Amino acid sequence: MYKLTDYLLAIRTTGSPPAPAGVKTVDLVPTGSDDVISATLGGLRASGLTAADFRSRAIFLAPDGPAGLVTYAALCGFSGRRVDAYAGGTVLAFSRLGDDGASFPDAGRPSEFLLWAQVGGPVADGIPTVHLGSAGQEMVSPQAATVIRYAARLRMVPPDSARDALAMFVLVAALRRRADDRFPFLSTGTEPVPVGKNAPDQGIDLERLRQEAVRYRQELRIARRGADIVPPVPLSPHDRRIAEANGVDVRTLLRRLGSSADEEDMWHCPRPRRHSNGDERPSMKVYENGRARCHRCDAERIGPVRLAVDVLGVTPDEAASFILDSDRVVDPRAA
Incomplete structure (x- = not known):
């Protein structure tokens, strides 16, 4: 059972409850446009959120009623995944759910096109x-x-x-x-x-x-590529540790997460419960820059720390400790 204090970032909108003390808060308040979608995207741009914010554990604090669905939809599009939410006094761990609804059987494709x-x-x-x-x-x-x-x-x-x-x-x-x-x-x-x-x-x-939120994230990514180069800032001990963990061979981590590769170096995803077939056919590719990506689970290539965070449901600090200070091997079907 997750608690609000387990999160590092809380995203609020109009009518949202306050975040607990010590949790960073970002307000996403729609702008004054009459068009709801334009107003919500304007609020997203004004909030200062970046895709990097969702590398830490983030949660949406929902206001009463269904109106918060609009802001939540924008956050899911911008982050490239489902975001956890807090509503009715309960943390809803949506990011831990399987990626599709294929487990629900249907009555077959309709005989006529359903518009x-x-x-x-x-x-x-x-x-x-x-x-x-x-x-x-x-x-x-x-x-x-x-x-x-x-x-x-x-x-x-x-x-x-x-x-x-x-x-x-x-x-x-x-x-x-x-x-x-x-x-x-x-x-x-x-x-x-x-x-x-x-x-x-x-x-x-x-x-x-x-x-539209996905396109905005892509705009930010393109803008970063053209950013001016500034003198490097020395890494703090905390960031240095995260960087060290990210420098570990992702294949080593995949093996510790219970994964294995086929003859073409395609790896079984260590999140098999998110795949309708348990990822019997390997879907994770490892790239030369030490990143990996499952075509179903990941919106982009990720490093060892983000992979451990997602598979184990831990914080980045805990993921770094798992990678650097432990030799424990986990069962992916129990992770």
Whole structure:
């Protein structure tokens, strides 16, 4: 069970609860634009967040109700992964969940192209409407999984609870996953019957927001490449230790994380539970610069410290201690 004090960075928005003492806080407050997506992206740019901030353990402090889903969707797009959240007095460890919803069986691909559908809320006029089960019931029926997974456009009407709304959003996005999670429209369920794939006024297009946040991260990366060179600053003992751990051969770490390679030097991902087939066919590639990347689990190439953080669920300091001060070998299916 994770606690708020386990995190190094807390991201707040309008109406969010305060962060615990000692936890760095960043406020992401939408700008004054009338367009929700533009306002949210403006708030993201003004917040000063960078992709590097998500290398440490970060959490989103959700305000009451489902309105925080918009900010949360932007954070997921910008960070390139699901972000943990705090709602209803509980830490929701979304970053530890499997990467797709393939474990939920569906009723088969629809015989006809499904353009629009809705999940949650009142039955919508003119489009299929499905619901997710509550506690003690089947969470996702095969029929609901088919509609959520194959609809080209999906409206989602969330529950009033911030905690339940976030859980529903993550599940729906995972069910719709292809290369990445696919986000639905945030809907009230009262929008007009959609006509065509790009029908207006269907709610907030969270998938477009995700893609715009991804592009903003790429802009920052390109800008860093053209930055002026400044005199190097001596590393602190703390940063030197992290750098030393990152200099360890990532193959050595992979072996200690229970991984192995095939004849083509492709490695089994040490996060097999995130793969529908347990990563029976190796999906992790090791690069010459000491970085590695699983095509399903990682948005970019990562070093030993980030890999250990993600696999073991520890802080960067704890990951460095595991790499440098221990020879322990872990079972990837229990990590």
